[in-house]
Amino acid sequence: MPSFDVSRSRFRLADEHVVVLSELAAGEEVPEEYTTAHKELVECGLIHRDGKLSHLLLPLMKTVLSPVVVISLEAGGRQGKLHHGMMIGQDDVVAHEAWPGQAEAEYSLVEPKTLVWKLADMVGLRQAPAAREAALPVVETTLGTVEAGLTALETLPPGGSADQERDYIGQGLASAGTLDGAALTQLTELISELRSSWRMTAAWQTAPGGLPAVEARGFAVWDCGPLGYWLRELPAEPLTADAITSATPFRLVRVDAKTIWTRITGLLPGEGEIRRA
Known part of the structure; x- marks a missing residue:
């Protein structure tokens, strides 16, 4: 299930949730196969009952939809493969980090001056x-x-x-x-x-x-x-x-x-x- 932490601008989202949010943020209809993911986002409060996205998502979705630089980190180990990364936008930086065995990754806003430290911590x-x-x-x-x-x-x-x-x-x-x-x-x-x-x-x-x-x-x-x-x-x-x-x-x-x-x-x-x- 998706969730979020207002105090630290953190969101736990699966790939399906990101697809739904991206479609809505771009003004598109949500594909039928993502109905369950859409319902979960409504239930957790990231999508309002009137179909609008929560204002908490504005910096995240603005960066996801229009990144200036995309950094991909593919890591493999004894617990399998994980995909982390970072999107650097015009105003904000968003990092996403996977967790072994979990469908959701953590998306968080990163202070731009600390993004190298964040990447070093990811590895x-x-x-x-x-x-x-x-x-x-x-x-x-x-x-x-x-x-x-x-x-x-x-x-x-x-x-x-x-x-x-x-x-x-x-x-x-x-x-x-x-x-x-x-x-x-x-x-x-x-x-x-x-x-x-x-x-x-x-x-x-x-x-x-x-x-x-x-x-x-x-x-x-x-x-x-x-x-x-x-x-x-x-x-x-x-x-x-x-x-x-x-x-x-x-x-x-x-x-x-x-x-x-x-x-x-x-x-x-x-x-x-x-x-x-």
Whole structure:
């Protein structure tokens, strides 16, 4: 069920609720398949009985309908995949954060001056006191090999020990035939300690030569807990599914939290890069 917190301008909304609100805010009819979502929004008070939207939604819907910059954050971990993000409008900034196992995401208004801090918090960026030393600062292989190791982790029988988990992952990586020795051991450890892997992408409209176009920047990171942060340099972001195969080169490079902070800041476009409506 949708809900909201007036004191902090927060809203819990599923995708269906956002569709309904967007259609109404744009002056359109709500599609029949969203009748249940529409009823839930009326019952919680975000849509009045006369069909008008609550005034509380004005900054949120204005930004959702006309964002200047859209930031997408796709995160994967042992609890599955989550999609977070941020929309930067002319006047307001809206963040949305998913929760494992829940249909609703939390939409909240963010003070524009703190949006980089908010993005860093979304990925759990922390200045760790001391991460374990890694035998290799760079790991290179193929995407197919990495997928074999991750698949082994996903299919690991429940109740196994940490050593059994590493053996299972190592066997999956070795089966691809592209890694051995220190590199095989290192990637096995990284996957075993993997808290989350995520990719952050920013997109906005630009006008090269006067013609409207979309510009995008992005990067991807593995958060490996006690083994620290690893920047995925290859395949480089932003990428599309049809641009990669099992033979696509894959490279992880050990980085610190400061580097990731710099990367997040660097995603945001400069004033001269954005096409204003």
